[in-house]
Amino acid sequence: xxxxxxxxxxxxxxxxxxxxxxxxxxxxxxxxxxxxxxxxxxxxxxxxxxxxxxxxxxxxxxxxxxxxxxxxxxxxxxxxxxxxxxxxxxxxxxxxxxxxxxxxxxxxxxxxxxxxxxxxxxxxxxxxxxxxxxxxxxxxxxxxxxxxxxxxxxxxxxxxxxxxxxxxxxxxxxxxxxxxxxxxxxxxxxxxxxxxxxxxxxxxxxxxxxxxxxxxxxxxx
Numbered sequence: 001x002x003x004x005x006x007x008x009x010x011x012x013x014x015x016x017x018x019x020x021x022x023x024x025x026x027x028x029x030x031x032x033x034x035x036x037x038x039x040x041x042x043x044x045x046x047x048x049x050x051x052x053x054x055x056x057x058x059x060x061x062x063x064x065x066x067x068x069x070x071x072x073x074x075x076x077x078x079x080x081x082x083x084x085x086x087x088x089x090x091x092x093x094x095x096x097x098x099x100x101x102x103x104x105x106x107x108x109x110x111x112x113x114x115x116x117x118x119x120x121x122x123x124x125x126x127x128x129x130x131x132x133x134x135x136x137x138x139x140x141x142x143x144x145x146x147x148x149x150x151x152x153x154x155x156x157x158x159x160x161x162x163x164x165x166x167x168x169x170x171x172x173x174x175x176x177x178x179x180x181x182x183x184x185x186x187x188x189x190x191x192x193x194x195x196x197x198x199x200x201x202x203x204x205x206x207x208x209x210x211x212x213x214x215x216x217x218x219x220x221x
Contacts, residue, residue: 059128066095067196070198071098078175078176080157090153093155103132112135115132127149128153158179159176
């Protein structure tokens with residue numbers, strides 16, 4: 001005798017099972033998205049940090065070369081004064097530069113006065129740059145931006161005679177032994193700091209030794 005027919009057995013998914021599967025897939029998707037987003041953010045921060053470090057390194061290298069290239073017998077080849085704007089340290093470091101790399105340009109002749117200082121921007125921030133003008137004052141000063149995101153710029157001058165750091169240097173007949181530069185930039189909480197040696201002014205024929213000629217064994221405090 002044939003067995004009675006009871007219909008087909010149901011083999012599909014219930015609505016609850018489908019909803020649980022969708023929730024699991026959504027959680028996995030969100031986890032992957034957050035992982036990728038965190039990784040990309042870390043990569044961007046790392047790349048920005050490396051770029052910032054490279055910019056500062058290039059700036060320090062440029063400044064070091066300019067200090068070593070000061071005209072050997074030029075009076076007033078380096079001077080500087082402290083300034084503050086809106087309670088922000090914005091000192092000025094001035095020197096005499098020749099055309100070419102000293103002015104970051106190929107189209108220039110003669111000697112130029114270069115002022116390294118920070119400048120307030122329209123958005124309220126600050127940038128560090130060079131204000132350049134020929135020594136004869138025949139051309140209008142030009143501004144060349146170097147670094148943005150500057151919170152402060154400080155310069156100090158080590159006097160080889162007094163054995164102390166000075167806030168300004170206005171003596172055109174002598175030179176500091178060292179120049180110390182501090183640069184505050186966002187988002188770094190601590191300043192970048194570099195100490196640069198300054199070559200002594202050349203002794204004139206039949207003259208006396210320049211006041212800032214100090215033995216290198218004498219370290220600044």
